[in-house]
Amino acid sequence: xxxxxxxxxxxxxxxxxxxxxxxxxxxxxxxxxxxxxxxxxxxxxxxxxxxxxxxxxxxxxxxxxxxxxxxxxxxxxxxxxx
Numbered sequence: 914x915x916x917x918x919x920x921x922x923x924x925x926x927x928x929x930x931x932x933x934x935x936x937x938x939x940x941x942x943x944x945x946x947x948x949x950x951x952x953x954x955x956x957x958x959x960x961x962x963x964x965x966x967x968x969x970x971x972x973x974x975x976x977x978x979x980x981x982x983x984x985x986x987x988x989x990x991x992x993x994x995x
Contacts, residue, residue, distance in 0.1 A: 934968045935959055938986070955986070 935956040942948035
């Protein structure tokens with residue numbers, strides 16, 4: 914279960930660019946059930962308003978949570994940036 918961590922979700926406020934980024938993120942994980950599970954859950958967090966997802970020019974994804982953490986979702990790793 915994902916904890917709210919003291920902030921409230923902005924349910925239903927997913928931007929169009931985030932929706933296409935979610936689709937691309939999940940599509941890139943096809944064929945790997947573990948990666949598909951993680952990317953699908955990340956997409957659900959974005960749709961629920963707990964995070965914002967952005968596709969970078971190099972094809973990687975950056976996810977920023979409402980609590981302040983920022984992660985880089987690379988092809989084979991997830992790196993915490995802040």
